Amino acid sequence: MTSSLALSIVTFIYLGSSVLYLFYLVFRTRVAATMGTWVALGGFLLNTYGIIMRWIESYDLGIGHAPLSNLYESLVFFAWTIILCYLILERKYGQKTVGAFVVPFAFFSMAYASFSSSVDSRIQPLIPALKSNWLIAHVVTCFLGYAAFAVACGLSVMYLIKSKKQRAGSDGLKFLPDPPLIEDVSYKMILIGFVLLSAGIITGSVWAHSAWGTYWSWDPKETWSLITWIVYAVLLHARYMKGWSGNRIAVISIVGFCCVLFTYFGVNFLLSGLHSYAASS
């Protein structure tokens, strides 16, 4: 099976998994959640296969490089990291309701990669600036961080819904995990995301220094990654030093993930800069 076929199928598998988790959320059919997990795991394995195949195919084309070099490949990898993050979390905490808030992110990423006409899915050769060992370190740390933030965002949405219901005195949504647990896990994901984002900015910076001689040039993507970093830094200080918690932290976490999305997509399409090769055209 070619990588592009495998990855197209993965899109539908993640859709299936999202639907199953949502079904569980709405109708609380236990078996739907169990199936959701297995389907997500199957999708993850095929996703992994697709990435490896694409790597091999690039070597067959004589332009071998890790499949992390353009928008299509990064979207595929983003979906992979989200599911990885989620499956580890589910295994650790056994909270299957979270799936409905997180797995759709992976589906959207894959769907965007597969169906958007502005995303070129061809394997392209690397331009000289991208030929660096820092490429892998930079992309892997950034996207693992983004995935952790995506999961934290899903959990924060869940938190807001649950706490709103609780305040309204409704005992519906009882099957959702307790707010303190959601908050705790979400906070952990934010910490992991923050460390990885920092590592991603640092590796990118070291790379830029070896390619262009400047570790920081205020290019829009760099600037937006810093803005994202600042939003999460504010969250950490508000929580540690000012004792903020609950809804306020959840809202900052969602704002932070919006910044992640803008750093990732918005900058490519609305602003221009060094990372233009990561855009589609």
Added chain:
Amino acid sequence: MTKLSNFLSSVKLTVVLLIVLAVLSVVGTVIPQQEPAGLYERMYGEGTASLFRSLGFTNMYASPLFVALLGFLGANLVVCSLDRLPKTWKLVRNRPSLNPREYKQMPYRREQFVKLRNPEWRKSLSNVLGRLGKVQEKEFDGGIVYFANRTPWVRLGVYVVHSSILLLFVGGIIGAVWGFKGHINILEGETVDHIDVRGRHEPKPLDFQIRCDDFNVEFYDTGAPKEFRSDLTFLEGGKEALSSPLRVNHPVTFGGITFYQSSYGSTLGGEVVFELVDNQTGETYTVKGPASDDFSLPGDQGGFRIIDFQNNLVSRGMSFGPGVFVHLMGTGERTPPFWVLQKFPQLDQRRGGKYTFALKSFQEVYYTGLQANRDPGVALVYLGFILMLIGFPVTFFMSHRMIWLQVGSTGKNLKVILAGTAHRNRLAFSKSMDGLWEEISTALNEEERQP
């Protein structure tokens, strides 16, 4: 004074500064930066443009406002850290006693009577507690207290992170004040002794020379560059001091300046040959000459000059191959400069001038574009990066934990008290303490092993 230091040390200030910096950064990505003056007037109108300029929004990240806020943030960081450090240091150096009063009111506390089956319980216990690292012991009447003070130094992690950020600031300032960013294009075979430095009008002389012996660029089938490299020789006092290839991502340092392969291009060199057709008579003329000189039109009716050259002119996503941009002079015709393309000799007919220009032949010389920088602040910045990457896991994922275990004999039973605290992540701590409790009760219950 205290008021000022109170203000400077507040976390509220940190948060406000961070938010303002983030907002200004957003503005800086939305308004184009460091563009020529006219652009802003066209985009925003006179009034708004001059407002932006006076606020420094057209060069945001070097604007007095932005730099001042960064300075403020740095001061806030320093004052904040100095303010809190003595207290933290005390907590790190503090040696809690093994007195029961010390652990009477710990967040985690569990107390239970356990039946004693294992006469060797002290040995079993020290096996279990051995995992906690260094454990202090104190005997008291009919019992013993163990105390483990785990990783108190992690409380300093946050200071490591904050100093790493200060190092980035200091490194950045040093680079901005004592460093420079330069650029130089060198033709193949050419030797240069200067670079153009950003923000300086005259070129900066070097105390050595750089010769480009060779330049090579390889392309993929798609036309995208695959690799480009220059073979450079650095000369000092006319003598070759260093010969080295320079590739993208592989900089070379000489004489305190680091050179980066950043771009390349080609320019016209040698003779250029045009064929001109008189549109009225149909007569054909050949006009040739060195690329940088002025050309004369037939019959001395004015001349023209080449003001630009592209080896592959791209317009609206289509590539048109090599072309020269020609400017007519002294012909009486008021024609704006126009492109003459080698691959499309008929194209110029449409211009409707006196002559139709065609480009017959030219010679192309490659030049290599080098970035030439000196940044004495980089070492500090990298040190900051390393400290940050060490400081984060320590700050976020480790905690200072104190654990007391008191075991007292009351005849047949043992009274066991397990107490402790963690300065962070109490949920995980209490889980791990529950685990420890299980191990302890197993150790106390262990039957003596039969030989």
